[in-house]
Amino acid sequence: MVALLEPAVVDKATTLETLLETPAGKRMMTCIQCGTCAGTCPYGEHMEFAPRLVINMLRGGFIDEVIKSDSLLRCVACYACLAKCPRGIRLTDVLLPLVKEQVLVTRTEIPAEFQKSLENMHRYGNPMGESPRKRAAWTATAGTKIPILAEVKRTVDVLWFVECYPSFYARGQDNCRAVAKLFQALGVDFAILGNEEKCAGECGQVTWESGLFESLAEDNMKLFKKYQFRRIVTADAHAYNAFHFRYPMFGLTQPAEHTTQFFARHLDQLKPRLTRPVNRTVTYHDPCCLGRATGSYDEGRALLQAIPGVKLVEMVHNRVNSICCGGGGGGMWLDTYYKQKGMERLSERRVREAVATGADVLAVSCPYEISRFEDALKTVPHDKPMVVRDVVELLAESLA
Ligand code: SF4
């Protein structure tokens, strides 16, 4: 696995004004204006200022023009421009968030659904506006006891960070039940934060609001310091991304793993337990926050190939060339805005590719993708039935 990004690329105090004094900012000045970033951007054709032009405007002292436009509302933080840039310029995780933050401060009109999600994160600690008191309600349906850190009162091996979509959404909770079943099968010593947990804040950071991200990160860090655990495991690719790259700036010392990475690391132990065949043709979608952002392409595929009966087929765009589901960078809450602008939903573009493989399962490893692709399947024509399943759901289905 090749990590494209390293933690602490810029200091958390870096602003658009101070960016060019940092090593990441100095690298931006080496842009050769090749246009690879703009060409690879899934929404590049809809942007007045695609990434190449953002750099050009920054270098020319005209960044205010970019801030005044709504160009970067169309960025779904997919890491494609960053992954393909021959100069290693950090667009997705450094430059674009700093510009977007200024867009948010400057614009008088923010798409309503997006604005609401940011307000909900501030107020309730989750973008859906659900009551924080219900965050752990899903545990009643887990089929096994889910220990809560405040109650176990000892060091645990794994802090399972559940995150918002798996905690509150019915389909996300299927993922929770599958993770719980797999942890139990492996004898993992784990616990969750329960109702104390708050959104990891990745969308606040990579999206628009570093202040929101910092507030959520500081709240979660207080909990991480209050309890004892050896590692964090999460099924949410966005949360994993935040813990891996950003939380070390706030004092996180324990390693973080995505569930696909954790279970792939335990595959020798798990494989003899995967005895129930899942006779399906499966195609795997690489989540941007896991694939292009961290180079973690193999783990999800290794897990699928370990399941008896699974036949793995690839979509035309896979691994580094995978097409974003359109949910990152705030895209989860910008579908109405994109539709008004005549932009195709990326989830539909991706589902068309999945259908073309002839697969009957679209396997994912990020909770955003479940709802995005299940929605897209309602509108994209397909003759053969197709279902969306998280990789861990398929693993749990195969457990004896
Ligand atoms: S891909 Fe990199 S070097 Fe090429 S225009 Fe974009 S930022 Fe500049």
Ligand code: SF4
């Ligand atoms: S992160 Fe993705 S959507 Fe955003 S500018 Fe880069 S390629 Fe385009």
